[in-house]
Amino acid sequence: MSAMGMPGPHPGGGGRGRSADAAKDKQWLSEHPVxxxxxxxxxxxxxxxxxxxxxxxxxxxxxxxxxxxxxxxxxxxxxxxxxxxxxxxxxxxxxxxxxxxxxxxxxxxxxxxxxxxxxxxxxxxxxxxxxxxxxxxxxxxxxxxxxxxxxxxxxxxxxxxxxxxxxxxxxxxxxxxxxxxxxxxxxxxxxxxxxxxxxxxxxxxxxxxxxxxxxxxxxxxxxxxxxxxxxxxxxxxxxxxxxxxxxxxxxxxxxxxxxxxxxxxxxxxxxxxxxxxxxxxxxxxxxxxxxxxxxxxxxxxxxxxxxxxxxxxxxxxxxxxxxxxxxxxxxxxxxxxxxxxxxxxxxDTDQALPVAEHPRAVEPAKLRGEVQLRNVSFRYPEADRATLDQLNLELEAGTMTAVVGATGSGKSTLGSLLPRLLDPTEGQVLLDGIDLKDFEPEGIAQAVSVVAQESYLLHASIRENLLWAAPESTEEELWDALDAAQIAPLIRSLPHGLETQVGQRGHRFSGGEQQRLAIARTMLRKPKVLVLDEATSALDTVTEALVQRALDELAMGRTTLLIAHRLSTVMRADRIVVLEDGRIAESGTFDELVQRGGQFAQLVAKSELAQRTS
Known part of the structure; x- marks a missing residue:
């Protein structure tokens, strides 16, 4: 039985509930004999x-x-x-x-x-x-x-x-x-x-x-x-x-x-x-x-x-x-x-992300960071239609590609394919011309990093959170990463500095501070490919500016996929891709898409109107 069909806790009740429980127990034990x-x-x-x-x-x-x-x-x-x-x-x-x-x-x-x-x-x-x-x-x-x-x-x-x-x-x-x-x-x-x-x-x-x-x-x-x-x-x-x-x-x-x-x-x-x-x-x-x-x-x-x-x-x-x-x-x-x-x-649950029999090791020094999606489709098991449909997209090494579109257009699913959090239902995701399925999972994690809207921090010290990503980092490298992430002055002002406990899920710090700590942690990994999944969408304007500077520092020289709701964050992208129902509706630079007067131009117009009326 797959994980999707796993029985949950039985509700309480009278005789009918107990007999139903017994029937479920008998069925469950018969379906999973030992x-x-x-x-x-x-x-x-x-x-x-x-x-x-x-x-x-x-x-x-x-x-x-x-x-x-x-x-x-x-x-x-x-x-x-x-x-x-x-x-x-x-x-x-x-x-x-x-x-x-x-x-x-x-x-x-x-x-x-x-x-x-x-x-x-x-x-x-x-x-x-x-x-x-x-x-x-x-x-x-x-x-x-x-x-x-x-x-x-x-x-x-x-x-x-x-x-x-x-x-x-x-x-x-x-x-x-x-x-x-x-x-x-x-x-x-x-x-x-x-x-x-x-x-x-x-x-x-x-x-x-x-x-x-x-x-x-x-x-x-x-x-x-x-x-x-x-x-x-x-x-x-x-x-x-x-x-x-x-x-x-x-x-x-x-x-x-x-x-x-x-x-x-x-x-x-x-x-x-x-x-x-x-x-x-x-x-x-x-x-x-x-x-x-x-x-x-x-x-x-x-x-x-x-x-x-x-x-x-x-x-x-x-x-x-x-x-x-x-x-x-x-x-x-x-x-x-x-x-x-x-x-x-x-x-016995089937491994949804199988590892190749002889996986290839990732050599970070030799990676260019070029990403290709060839005829990629993805459908969630419970969905009635594909989230991504025959998608073809190329991310040139060292460039930033922004992806925009309405909710449900497939942006976050696309972002999950690059670090191989999901595998496409059809098609291939290639890194430097090699299918991600042929790499070691640890190697993919070393080559591709994600900064998402929700930053997960361990209930440990700042130092431990940073070293979790790169255990061999020196003291100087930790502070360099914090400086680049625009949060070093705050950490220096704390009584315990790097030994400060971040609290459960990082709640000792504000959302923007958590985000910048996560960015510093990602910098220590030195990934070739970076996925920024709506990393600033939940922040206020002042905090967003700080985080945006940190992200600009992080993305420098890396192949970056930027997923954003706020159109102001995509202006610096080398290329913008508009998704609609899992397909590419249009693509080009910011100016090209605005001049074209298509779907992206309409999104920009709505965004400007919302800003004027707010």
């Missing part, structure tokens, strides 16, 4: 650790089984016959067994935890890297809280399955098999009575697992919804909007409703199948009473020693814990399939 082979593949790079853990588990189980045999000898021989030598050997053996199993369990826990952490590290970083390669369309159609929830919450819960459940299955299974063999060796008659309870136990565990799996899927989706609410409502922009709109109470109510749903789902998850499992506990606890009756009856207990009975009941009590453990783990494991399914769903 094979055990794929889960096992996560362990393949750590085969040595897996073998080491298995050996430790087997050794611990085998050593622990010697205990009931020693106890039988002590009760039947050493104690009744006052055999001091056997008594001391037996007591010492019990202590050594306890010591050895304790050491082996510590080693097993260490190796298993380390292995689980490494498996989760590989899965987590693999998922993060895969998501980075998705197009903007993926994130436009996905809630950021859902992405975070799958990357953090789902993977985090999978870690407990990987670290604990996998090793517990091996440990409990080994213990059950070895204990069953020991029980048969001591008394096959009593073994039949004890082991007859296993088939119904497996059946009950399977029924419980089905209940737990359905609840787990709902719980994780509600967790995603809760994370999204936190991300949206408690970000600086969200809080600001909430205060302006006066929606604080409604936002708190929505958060509370989601939290209450989560409580209900957590309770259902914790209690799912508990009565079934409690029934099995009662049955297991009743078995020793049956064994004592069998051992005490003359017909069935003939020839059975007290040591044999004590040793066997010890084994029977010992097998109860791993059998119940296996049932609980099977419940947890099957319900954890919902977690694996959610994470693997993202990993």
């Amino acid at each position: 094979s055990l082979a794929r889960i096992a593949g996560l362990f393949r790079p750590h085969l040595g650790s897996v073998i080491a853990v298995m050996l430790l588990i087997v050794a611990s189980s085998i050593i622990g089984l010697a205990q009931p045999f020693i106890i039988r000898e002590l009760i039947d021989d050493a104690i009744p016959h006052s055999n001091v030598r056997l008594l001391l050997w037996g007591a010492g053996g019990l202590v050594l067994i306890a010591l050895a199993t304790a050491i082996l369990e510590v080693l097993q826990t260490w190796r298993a935890t380390l292995m689980g952490q490494r498996v989760m590290h590989g899965l987590r970083t693999g998922l993060f890297t895969h998501l980075q390669k998705q197009s903007l369309g993926f994130f436009t159609n996905s809630r950021s809280g859902d992405v975070q929830s799958r990357l953090v919450n789902d993977v985090g819960q999978m870690q407990s399955v990987i670290t604990n459940s996998a090793t517990s299955i091996a440990s409990n299974l080994t213990t059950v098999v070895a204990t069953a063999c020991a029980m048969v060796a001591i008394s096959w008659k009593l073994s039949l009575i004890s082991l007859v309870v296993l088939p119904p136990a497996v059946l009950l565990a399977k029924q419980t697992a089905k209940l737990r799996r359905a609840v787990t899927g709902k719980r994780q989706r509600e967790m995603s919804n809760l994370t999204s609410l936190i991300e949206e409502r408690l970000s600086i922009s969200g809080v600001r909007l909430s205060k302006i709109m006066g929606t604080g109470t409604a936002d708190a109510q929505a958060f509370g409703d989601s939290s209450r749903k989560l409580i209900d789902l957590e309770m259902k998850s914790a209690l799912a199948g508990r009565w079934r499992m409690a029934t099995m506990s009662i049955i297991f606890a009743a078995i020793p009473a049956v064994l004592y009756i069998v051992a005490g009856l003359p017909v069935t207990g003939q020839g059975m020693s007290i040591g044999t009975l004590v040793a066997f009941t010890g084994l029977q009590a010992g097998i109860f814990r791993p059998v119940m453990g296996l049932m609980q783990i099977s419940v947890q494991w099957i319900s954890a399939m919902a977690l694996f399914s959610r994470v693997f769903e993202y990993l």
